[in-house]
Amino acid sequence: MTKALIVATNIPKFDNVNRATGLWLREATHFDQVMQDNEIQVDYASPTGGYIPLDPLCLSGDNMDEIDWHFYLDNFFRNQHLAASLSPAEINPDDYQVIYFAGGHGAMWDFPENKPLAKTAQQIIANGGIVAANCVGTTALLAMRTKDGKHFTTNRKLTSFTNDEEALNGLTSEIKFLPEDELKKAGADFVKGEPFKANVVVDSHLITGQNPNSATAVGEAVIKNLLK
Template sequence: MTKALIVATNTPKFDNVNRATGLWLREATHFQQVMQDNEIEVAYASPKGGYIPLDPLCLSGDNMDQIDWTFYLNDEFRNHSLAASIAPDKINPEDYQVIYFAGGHGAMWDFPENKALAKIAEQVMGAGGIVSANCVGATVLLAMRTATGKRFTTGKKLTSFTNDEEALNGLTSEVKFLPEDELKKAGADFVKGDPFQPNVVVDGNLITGQNPNSATAVGEAVIKDLLK
């Protein structure tokens, strides 16, 4: 059976201001829904394992739709997927044909320099699997390297949360860095869409989405790649 590993942040708070953060729920649930609809088994991992915090803003108002509520109210999802995620040293990359890095601002603090997560992604891709990421989750690509030791991002077509979207959020001065800027500095061919509109970029076995509203489309692109 095809298996997908969803990776989310363990970071519950900005390190420079008193502001809670974590996983943006929609980025996980909407991707997982596509996987489930296509009978793909899903597991959750995080940089440290264990508890995955949720950004409180993602649970309010129009940020939640029926898919999000269905997962959020599911005991197995809350008590196992989010509360007992797998640590990197417990993961066998050979078990997964897809790895997906979900966003949420917390990922800025524990994805970009995480060699353990990067190594897992490198092994999944090296075995012919798919590396996918959405929004701020794409910052994990900064830690990845090619078989020859070069930066994985060099020359790769990809996207992530954009500078324009961060400015519209009013968080430009509060975030650790701007993902768009850092990915460009790392040699990426950055493909920007309209703010908060779905945008997915496919470059071989690398699939990236721009913002929370892209998570479903990233999942659909993964399925299309698997069916080739």
């Protein structure tokens, strides 16, 4: 049975300002829906395990569509996947063919230096599986290394939430760092699309999306890659 592991942040608040954050729901639900549509079993994990907070802004207005409401109103999704996510110690990389790092600004505080999750992703890709990430979730790749100790991102084509998108959000001065800048520093060949338009970059078994609106397309690219 093919299985995917969705990883989300445990961080509920910006470190330097009084602003709530967490997982941006669409980034998990839209990817999860694609997995379900293709009969792929999904588990959820986080850097410390347990509760995954949601950015309150993602639950408002046009940020929620039918897919988001379907998951949000599902008791198992809320009480198991979000409230009792797996910790890195509970994960066996050999059980999964896909690991997907979902975004939300909280991820930049607990993804980039998380070595246990990085090792899990490294093992999955070494086994011939897929490492996928979306938006700020792509910062999880900063903790990954190749066998010779180099940044996993070196010379890799990828994308993430861009400097332009952070500026349009008005968050440039509030966030920990700019994901685009950090990934470029780590040797990435950064591919930028239009702000808030779906943009997916495939580099062999690495699949990345630019923003929340890219989550479905990341899932579809994962399925296409699995079928090769």
